[in-house]
Amino acid sequence: SYEVTQPPSVSVSPGQTASITCSGYKLENKYVSWYQQQPGQSPVLIMYQDDKRPSGIPERFSASNSGNTATLTISGTQAMDEADYYCQAWDSNLGYVFGTGTKVTVL
Amino acid sequence: QVQLQQSGPGLVKPSQTLSLTCAISGDSVSSSSATWNWIRQSTSGGLEWLGRTYYRSKWYNEYAISVKGRITVNPDTSKNQFSLQLNSVTPEDTAVYYCARAPCGGDCYDFDYWGQGALVTVSS
Numbered sequence: 001s002y003e004v005t006q007p008p009s010v011s012v013s014p015g016q017t018a019s020i021t022c023s024g025y026k027l028e029n030k031y032v033s034w035y036q037q038q039p040g041q042s043p044v045l046i047m048y049q050d051d052k053r054p055s056g057i058p059e060r061f062s063a064s065n066s067g068n069t070a071t072l073t074i075s076g077t078q079a080m081d082e083a084d085y086y087c088q089a090w091d092s093n094l095g096y097v098f099g100t101g102t103k104v105t106v107l
Numbered sequence: 108q109v110q111l112q113q114s115g116p117g118l119v120k121p122s123q124t125l126s127l128t129c130a131i132s133g134d135s136v137s138s139s140s141a142t143w144n145w146i147r148q149s150t151s152g153g154l155e156w157l158g159r160t161y162y163r164s165k166w167y168n169e170y171a172i173s174v175k176g177r178i179t180v181n182p183d184t185s186k187n188q189f190s191l192q193l194n195s196v197t198p199e200d201t202a203v204y205y206c207a208r209a210p211c212g213g214d215c216y217d218f219d220y221w222g223q224g225a226l227v228t229v230s231s
Binding site: 031033035041042043044045048049054084086088090092095096097098100101 | 152
């Protein structure tokens with residue numbers, strides 16, 4: 001089966017840049033989406049099709065996908081960005097595969 | 108604005124059937140530009156796609172290999188909703204279950220609207 005891994009945790013100071021990686025074999029050949037999940041709430045789509053941002057999502061969120069790694073970047077991180085983040089890959093053969101999740105802590 | 112409202116029991120006995128419903132507002136279960144999905148999140152936090160239903164001149168259902176044979180996802184056009192049935196549950200099926208819409212411009216790559224989630228506990 002196809003596995004997509006993320007670091008369990010990332011810490012960042014307010015105003016600094018946080019980078020969350022998502023690793024999978026030839027991930028660049030698949031579309032990657034990113035979700036933010038606040039405690040006790042449903043996931044929210046914050047990036048889709050590798051690098052597109054849904055309306056209403058702040059511009060400080062950006063993403064890329066190259067080689068075996070997709071990256072979500074939060075620029076000028078705010079306290080409200082403290083949450084769990086999940087990547088998700090789609091492949092016509094594999095279907096939907098979620099990453100293991102990363103807890104972002106804003107110190 | 109699409110809204111998904113989930114309902115169903117929160118406690119199911121082992122070997123019985125888990126049943127959940129997701130009512131759709133702001134879109135149609137028969138939409139030709141969306142699929143309607145069930146996803147669960149284990150107590151350890153991992154997300155797992157379970158299955159989907161969608162209409163493209165006829166109804167299609169597709170399921171994850173991990174639950175195939177135990178799962179049924181059905182549309183209900185009269186109530187504009189869809190359902191999940193998971194048979195022969197064990198404690199390992201204890202999770203928060205979400206319904207979600209995947210918008211489709213050709214293929215359907217992500218999930219843009221989610222239900223509120225429902226914790227289902229499998230226990231005697």
